[in-house]
Amino acid sequence: MRFRDHRVVGDIMELATRYRDEGADELVFYDITASPEGRSVDRGWVRRVARVLDIPFCVAGGIRCVADAEEVLNAGAEKISINSPALADPDLIGALSGRFGSQCVVVGIDSQLTSAGYRAYQFTGDPDCTRESGRDMLAWVREVQERGAGEIVLNCMGNDGVRRGYDIEQLRAVREICHVPLVASGGAGAVQHFTAVFREAGVDAALAASVFHTGAIAIPDLKRALRAAAIDVRP
Amino acid sequence: MEAVIIDSGGANLASLQFALERLGVRAAVTSDVRAIAAAARVLLPGVGSAEDAMQRLRRARVAQLLPTLRQPVLGICLGMQLLFEHSAEGMTECLGVLPGAVRRMQPARGRPVPHMGWNQLTGSRQDPLLEGIDPGEYFYFVHGYAVPVSEVTIAHVHYGEAVSAVVRRDNFWGTQFHPERSASAGARLLGNFLKLT
Numbered sequence: 001m002r003f004r005d006h007r008v009v010g011d012i013m014e015l016a017t018r019y020r021d022e023g024a025d026e027l028v029f030y031d032i033t034a035s036p037e038g039r040s041v042d043r044g045w046v047r048r049v050a051r052v053l054d055i056p057f058c059v060a061g062g063i064r065c066v067a068d069a070e071e072v073l074n075a076g077a078e079k080i081s082i083n084s085p086a087l088a089d090p091d092l093i094g095a096l097s098g099r100f101g102s103q104c105v106v107v108g109i110d111s112q113l114t115s116a117g118y119r120a121y122q123f124t125g126d127p128d129c130t131r132e133s134g135r136d137m138l139a140w141v142r143e144v145q146e147r148g149a150g151e152i153v154l155n156c157m158g159n160d161g162v163r164r165g166y167d168i169e170q171l172r173a174v175r176e177i178c179h180v181p182l183v184a185s186g187g188a189g190a191v192q193h194f195t196a197v198f199r200e201a202g203v204d205a206a207l208a209a210s211v212f213h214t215g216a217i218a219i220p221d222l223k224r225a226l227r228a229a230a231i232d233v234r235p
Numbered sequence: 236m237e238a239v240i241i242d243s244g245g246a247n248l249a250s251l252q253f254a255l256e257r258l259g260v261r262a263a264v265t266s267d268v269r270a271i272a273a274a275a276r277v278l279l280p281g282v283g284s285a286e287d288a289m290q291r292l293r294r295a296r297v298a299q300l301l302p303t304l305r306q307p308v309l310g311i312c313l314g315m316q317l318l319f320e321h322s323a324e325g326m327t328e329c330l331g332v333l334p335g336a337v338r339r340m341q342p343a344r345g346r347p348v349p350h351m352g353w354n355q356l357t358g359s360r361q362d363p364l365l366e367g368i369d370p371g372e373y374f375y376f377v378h379g380y381a382v383p384v385s386e387v388t389i390a391h392v393h394y395g396e397a398v399s400a401v402v403r404r405d406n407f408w409g410t411q412f413h414p415e416r417s418a419s420a421g422a423r424l425l426g427n428f429l430k431l432t
Contacts, residue, residue, distance in 0.1 A: 020418075025353055025375075051253045056375055056416045073282075076249035078377070078416060101283050101313075103349040103377045104247075150349050150379075179342045181351045202345065204352060234353040234373040234418075 015213065016049045022219040025234055027053060028081065028153075028207060031061025032125030035084040040068050043075045050076020058106055064092070066099050073100065081153060083108035084122045087133045087140075090147060097148030102180075107149040111137040111170065112157040118170060121157060141174055152178055153207060155185040161210065163189025171201035183207050191217060191225045198231045238429060239274040242266040243281045243314065244291040251280050251311070254415035258426055266295040276306055276429065281313030285337070285380070286325030288313060302332050307431040308407050309364075312378060315402060315409025324380050332407050333387050337380050346395040349379035354412075356400050359390040364408050365401065366427050372420045374400070374412035381411065 012029075019027055029049060031041040041061035050057055059072050060081035069080045080100075086093055086107055097105045110121040118137035123129035133140075141152060154174050156167035166187045175182055181204040184197045188208035197206050211217040226233045238255065240248055240262050248264050255262045255278075262278065263270065271277055279301070281288050292298040301308070310318045317329045322337035329337070342348040352375070359370040370390075381398035384391050390401040392411070402409045408428070414421035 023418075047249070050250055051256075054254065054257070054416065054418050054422060056377075056413075057250070073247040074249055076247070076253055078247055078250060078413075099283065101379075103351065103379060104282055151351060179347055180349065181347045204347060 012045065013048060013052065017052055019212065019219065020053055020055055023223060023234070024055060024212075024219055026056040026058060026205070028058045028060065029077075030081075030125075031059075034062030034125070036123040036126035036129035038062070040064065041072060043071050046072055046075035046077055060106075060108060064089070066095050069096050069100065069104075073104070079104050079106050079151070081106035081108045083110065083124075086144065087120060087122050087135065090143065093144055093147040093149055097150065102148045102150035105149055106151040106153060106183075107144040108153045108155060108185075109137060109140060109144075110155045110157050113170070118173070124155075124157065138173065138177060142177055145178065145180055149180060151181045151183065153183040153185050156187060159187030160185070162187065163211065165189065165193040166197040166201065166206065168196060168200045171197065171203055175202045181205065189216075191222055194222060194226060195229045195231065198226070199229070236263060236270065236274045238262040238276040238278060239271055240264045240278045240280060241271060241292075241297060241314075242295075243279065243288040243297075243317075244283060247282055248280055250413075251278065251415045254422065254425055255429075258422065258429060260429055266291070266297055268296050268300045271297060271300060272304070274306065276431065277301075277304060277308045278428075279308060279310040279314035279317065281311070281317060283313065284324055285313060285316060285322040285327040285329065288317060289327050289329060292317070292330075298330060301330050305406060307428065308332075309428050310407070310409035311415070312411060312413055315399075315411055316380060316382060318402070318407055318409050319382060322380060333402060333404050333409070335382060335385050335387070337382050340379055340381050340394070340398075343395055349377060350381075350394050351377045353417075354392045354394060354400075356390040356392060357397070358388075359401075362389045362401070362403060363431060364403065364424060364427050365390065368420055368423055368427075374410075374414070374417040374420060376400075376412045378411060 058079040059077040392400040
């Protein structure tokens with residue numbers, strides 16, 4: 001099942017140092033069950049990871065107010081990413097970007113194509129809690145930018161975990177209306193999927209989890225392939 | 236203290252502190268003018284808005300002290316921008332240590348704003364801060380405002396147009412990027428700063 005059965009991927013510290021040493025350009029730490037469980041990401045974890053990382057570090061998971069965000073940033077995160085809490089309280093986006101600057105505020109959007117078009121989903125970290133938020137995804141993309149989001153991570157739920165490639169069509173539709181950095185998420189299974197999403201959807205970054213965790217794709221190999229395809233990435 | 240980090244009210248000072256810690260330096264985060272004046276080196280980081288940061292620096296009387304400092308000072312990101320005379324962000328009077336003004340970046344197709352990501356330096360000049368760093372090295376940028384290239388620019392970055400990436404006049408240096416989040420190249424730059432006297 002695509003969103004079910006989130007795998008335990010081993011020690012987080014070990015992964016963080018491995019990705020740092022392999023040349024990852026940013027690490028995003030998602031505590032995906034925080035929102036459905038009504039809690040917020042553990043500050044101690046953030047601090048431990050931040051201490052060893054020398055690359056950008058974005059943290060997500062149940063950040064529901066300015067004070068939550070401040071604690072997470074003080075623990076060493078660069079950016080905070082909000083998803084379900086932003087859908088519950090859209091004013092949170094403006095409050096966070098007013099206090100910390102929009103460059104600090106990432107809005108994650110879980111999207112799925114339905115008969116009513118692309119819709120934004122909430123609480124996707126727990127399949128039993130997942131629900132359609134009542135919002136049209138593209139309208140939400142416009143709104144979060146107006147409210148001060150500095151970056152958008154679009155997770156295409158239909159592709160997530162199936163490793164058949166990013167949802168180029170959906171990401172292109174978002175790119176058309178997205179004036180802040182856009183990060184593709186969901187679907188990476190092979191090196192050519194990354195090349196395709198940069199070339200065809202014009203995203204600023206591509207996020208992946210399982211292919212890296214399992215070692216299916218090694219970051220140095222991926223970067224070599226991207227550079228060979230004339231995509232400008234740090235070696 | 237070997238180095239202090241000025242508390243400009245930004246929330247994520249921990250990442251800079253951790254980066255210095257990895258280089259073996261424990262830097263206090265402070266807004267105390269005596270501690271800052273006595274430090275061998277001073278780092279001025281900053282996230283948030285120019286207006287908010289300047290207000291905090293003035294209230295703590297750090298804004299009055301900073302231009303008089305003679306030891307090496309490194310402004311990072313917003314901290315670099317505050318070294319200039321004026322910022323378009325909130326139409327804010329800044330420290331005026333470096334000549335020029337900070338402008339808002341304009342988004343364009345293929346060039347979203349804020350500028351976030353790893354970009355290569357170009358046009359690097361010889362400087363002890365850049366010692367041993369490849370002139371085309373990648374650094375991590377996160378900013379929505381920028382300083383045009385001028386006589387104080389010692390390296391720039393192309394993002395639609397050329398903007399200042401590293402600046403210097405006398406004992407004041409600044410980087411628009413975040414060395415504390417720029418992997419080994421960033422560590423090298425911070426290490427170079429910690430050797431300046």
